[in-house]
Amino acid sequence: MNREVLGDVVSDTAQRPPEALVAALAADLARAPSGVGFIYDALDRLRTEYGLNDAVLVIQSPSTGRQAFRAGRRPVRGGWVSERVLRSPAGLYTDPVILQPDTAESLAHLCAVALRLDLLAHDATHDALTGLLNRRSFDDLLTRAMSRSVRYGWAFTLVIMDLNRFKELNDRLGHPAGDEVLRAVGRGLRSFLRAGDVAARIGGDEFAVILDGTDPEVGRGLAARLSTAAGTMLGWAEVAFAVGTATAPDEASDAARLLEVADRRLYEAKGR
Amino acid sequence: MPDDPVSPTIQAEFDRLELELRKLPDVIAVGFEGPAVDSPVTDDAILTIHVMVGDPEVHATVEAQALDLARLHLARPLRILVAPDGEIGEAEAAERDGSQPSPLSRVRLVGVGLVEAGRGVEVTLGHGERRAVGRGGSGSPSGAAEATLTALRQLGWSVPFDVGASVRLAVGTTGAVLVYLRGEDGDRLGVSVGETAETAAVKATLQALNRWLDDPPRRPVALRPTTPAG
Numbered sequence: 298m299n300r301e302v303l304g305d306v307v308s309d310t311a312q313r314p315p316e317a318l319v320a321a322l323a324a325d326l327a328r329a330p331s332g333v334g335f336i337y338d339a340l341d342r343l344r345t346e347y348g349l350n351d352a353v354l355v356i357q358s359p360s361t362g363r364q365a366f367r368a369g370r371r372p373v374r375g376g377w378v379s380e381r382v383l384r385s386p387a388g389l390y391t392d393p394v395i396l397q398p399d400t401a402e403s404l405a406h407l408c409a410v411a412l413r414l415d416l417l418a419h420d421a422t423h424d425a426l427t428g429l430l431n432r433r434s435f436d437d438l439l440t441r442a443m444s445r446s447v448r449y450g451w452a453f454t455l456v457i458m459d460l461n462r463f464k465e466l467n468d469r470l471g472h473p474a475g476d477e478v479l480r481a482v483g484r485g486l487r488s489f490l491r492a493g494d495v496a497a498r499i500g501g502d503e504f505a506v507i508l509d510g511t512d513p514e515v516g517r518g519l520a521a522r523l524s525t526a527a528g529t530m531l532g533w534a535e536v537a538f539a540v541g542t543a544t545a546p547d548e549a550s551d552a553a554r555l556l557e558v559a560d561r562r563l564y565e566a567k568g569r
Numbered sequence: 570m571p572d573d574p575v576s577p578t579i580q581a582e583f584d585r586l587e588l589e590l591r592k593l594p595d596v597i598a599v600g601f602e603g604p605a606v607d608s609p610v611t612d613d614a615i616l617t618i619h620v621m622v623g624d625p626e627v628h629a630t631v632e633a634q635a636l637d638l639a640r641l642h643l644a645r646p647l648r649i650l651v652a653p654d655g656e657i658g659e660a661e662a663a664e665r666d667g668s669q670p671s672p673l674s675r676v677r678l679v680g681v682g683l684v685e686a687g688r689g690v691e692v693t694l695g696h697g698e699r700r701a702v703g704r705g706g707s708g709s710p711s712g713a714a715e716a717t718l719t720a721l722r723q724l725g726w727s728v729p730f731d732v733g734a735s736v737r738l739a740v741g742t743t744g745a746v747l748v749y750l751r752g753e754d755g756d757r758l759g760v761s762v763g764e765t766a767e768t769a770a771v772k773a774t775l776q777a778l779n780r781w782l783d784d785p786p787r788r789p790v791a792l793r794p795t796t797p798a799g
Contacts, residue, residue: 330577331584333591363623364591365598370583372600372619373652382598382621415588428589487637492644 312346315400323407332415336408340368343391343404350392353378356409357387364412424498426476427483435497435505436552442495442507443552446545453545456506456516457559458523458538459567463502478536485526489519505559516542539567586642593631593638595624603647616647648779676724676775681768683707690767692716696724710735710746710770717774728778729753735770748773 322339329335340352352368365382367373373382381390389396389405396404422434430438445451460482467475482504486496495507508515520538541563549555583601590599598621604614620635622628632651639647679693679700690707693700694717703719705712714732721728730752737746746769750757759777763769 330581331588333584333587334580361591362595363597365621367598367600370587370599370601372602372617373598373621374600374619415584416592419588419592428592484634484637487634487641490641492641494641 315343315347315396315404318342318346319400319404319407322404326407326411329411332411332413332418335411336366337368337370339404339408340366344368347391347395349395351378352392353381353390354405354408355382355385355387355390356405356412358409358413360416361409361412363387366408424483426479427486427498429483429486429504430495430497432497432499435495435499438495438497439505439507439552439555443545443549443555447550450546452509452511452547454508454511454516455543455545455555455559456508456519457499457541457556457563458504458506458520459540459563460502460504461537461539461567481526482523482536485523488526489522511544511547516540539563541566582642586639589638589642590618590620590635593620593634595622595627596631597621597623614646616643616645618647618649620649620651622651676721678768678771678775681713681765681771683767690716692720692767692771694720694724699724707767710737710748710766710773713767713770714748714750714774717771721778730757730778732774735773737766746770746773748777750774750777 322335322342325338326335329338336354340354343349344352349368354366356364356366365373367378367382373379377392387405389401389408391401422431423429424431439455442451442453446453460478463475463478466478479498479502483496483498486504486506490496490506491509493509497505499505506516506519508519517540520540524537541559541561543549543555543558543562545555548558587599590596598619600619600621601616602619603616618635618639620631622631628651632649635649635651636647639649677695679695680691681693682691683689684691684704688707690705690713692703692705692713694703695701701720701723703716703721703723705714705716705719711732711734714735718728718730718732730750733749733751733756735746735748745760745762746766747758747760748770750759757777759773759775759779761769761772761776763772
């Protein structure tokens, strides 16, 4: 059976009906490793199975804002795509059009759920203020890093940084200013780290970083550069850190002990 | 991004990066362009991450944050192109009516060769359908860098930089060139490898200027989309 759609003849012999693809994708959603990956998988399967030129999904909700995805992770480019992304109502658009409106709606809804799940998972593992990892996910990562270190000899440095006089700053300038400082530290940390490094906010004004390698000067250098960068971002020079570092696997064989070593050095540094 | 399947680890890293990019303020869409994501990392294989924002006001903030995020997730040469809503529409309108080349299209290196019995170097650059040739002295990579700036000016860019210095570097088994450009807005550095020192110098010069060339106010007037008066 052939179907004529918008002047193009789309053969669907040897193809499953789009509704069946939607059903298969719905079954896949629960075990999809990521929502973003699920969305691209859905768009790409749609494009491949039905020989489409393009597929664009636009999601709009209070929690996500307007979010557009193009099959193949391609950039938004071209009149047809830009028009859909910028001006069309939320929904799933394909070139040529092959889906019945209710099927397109089901697939778009499925993808919106996938994105929402991703965002929820992200929010559960990240600090809302700085965008860095939160304490719980950092602890998990540190435990895994420690296991790798002990088992395979991978050497890394744990750096703990505590913002000096943060309470005083909060009291003097107010909590919004304190939040702005923490956000600046988060942005600064991201700009200095390398691929594979991990940074987290592990307390009110305490940050932790896992760095590849065991040069303790790296941690102290990072704190110094971070002080300067955050100070510049905020337009003042009062941002400074106390730093404690510990290296694995030389100084500890488990995550708790490594944290203790770094913590002790941090408090020694604060006492100076 | 290619359609070929990539490893789950790389896929997961791209997923995480994309989600974080989409959480930046006013980001509407993210796209990837360039070498296959699991291809060997080389200096020439630059991955371009397109980030579309709804509000042009957040352009600079999003660009800086997107670059930091991308560097954390992907250990490979990359750059960020942020396109505000209106800009993409205008550029595409210009492309569609064929009246002018897209300002978003890139300057590309067409060729580098020695001329005048080896005493000079000639650099040919392309932008859309246009070609421009610049010449400089041979013997040091600076000549190729100067020829690149000349060719760019012929393409319509007012490039406020001069070649301050160039240095040949040994990188592994191959050679690289570092080009240092002096300008009123500050100095810029570019490093690149190439089949010859001259080619590397041209690429390093373009690399040093890349983000500067992408900045809309700095595009040559002739290549900007026209807007109705009044």
